[in-house]
Amino acid sequence: MKHKNNVIQHKQFAFKTDSVNEDGTFSGYGSVFGNVDSYGEIVAPGAFKESIAAIKASGDPLPALWQHRWAEPIGGYDLLEEDERGLKVEGWLLTGQIPRAAEAHALMKHRVVKGLSIGYYVLEDSWNEKDRIRTLTKLDLQEISIVTFPANVEAQVESVKSILAQGNLPTLSQFEDFLRESGYSKSQATIIASKGLKELLSRSESGGKKSDALTALRNFQLSK
Structure with missing residues (x-):
C-alpha cells in the first residue's frame, strides 16, 4: 500500500x-x-x-x-x-x-x-x-x-522539523502553517509556499531529487 x-x-x-x-x-x-x-x-x-x-x-x-x-x-x-x-x-x-x-x-x-x-x-x-x-x-x-x-498535537514548526528529520517533505498546507508560526503573514506564507514548496514537491513527484528539496527547506529553517 x-x-x-x-x-x-x-x-x-x-x-x-x-x-x-x-x-x-x-x-x-x-x-x-x-x-x-x-x-x-x-x-x-x-x-x-x-x-x-x-x-x-x-x-x-x-x-x-x-x-x-x-x-x-x-x-x-x-x-x-x-x-x-x-x-x-x-x-x-x-x-x-x-x-x-x-x-x-x-x-x-x-x-x-x-x-x-x-x-x-x-x-x-x-x-x-x-x-x-x-x-x-x-x-x-x-x-x-x-x-x-x-x-x-504540536506546533507546526515542530511538526515540519520532525517531517524533515525523517527525510520526507511536508504538505503544502503544513508548510504554510509552519511559515505563519515562523512570523510570516498569511499572504506571505501563501506566496512563499505556493511559489517555493509547491515547485519542490512537483519536482520530487516528477522524478527530481528529493534530497535537493530537503536541503533547500532545511537551509530555509536555519536562516530563520
Whole structure:
C-alpha cells in the first residue's frame, strides 16, 4: 500500500462527557466529514471505507493510544463505521490492567482530556487551487488516540522539523502553517509556499531529487 510522503498525520476532534462510561467504554467521532480544518483539509465521505474493511478482516482491534505514543496503547475499538457525519467509533480502555488507561479514563470522565485524534497515512487526495483546500479521499487508518486538546498535537514548526528529520517533505498546507508560526503573514506564507514548496514537491513527484528539496527547506529553517 503506497502512502503519500510516507508521513503519518493526525486530526483531532472533541467528544462529549456522556459518551464515557464507568466500565471504560466510550464513543465518539474520530473524524468529521466536510469541515475544513486548520490545515486547510477536508476528509471526504468514503475515505475510511477500505481501511475499515481491512481492519475488520484482520480480526484485530484498532489500537487506542495515549497521545499518539506508539509505546502506550491503552485500549482498542470494537466499532468503526462511517455514517453521514463521519467516522463513528466505539472503544474501550483497559482500566483494570493498564495504569495509564485508568488515568486516561478518570481524566476523560472529568473532561480534563477531551479529544479523539486519528493517526493515518494519506493514500489519495485532491487539491483545489482556487480555494486552496485539500480533500482527503482515501486514508489508511493506523490508530485513534486519546488526546488532551481537540486541536493540533504540536506546533507546526515542530511538526515540519520532525517531517524533515525523517527525510520526507511536508504538505503544502503544513508548510504554510509552519511559515505563519515562523512570523510570516498569511499572504506571505501563501506566496512563499505556493511559489517555493509547491515547485519542490512537483519536482520530487516528477522524478527530481528529493534530497535537493530537503536541503533547500532545511537551509530555509536555519536562516530563520
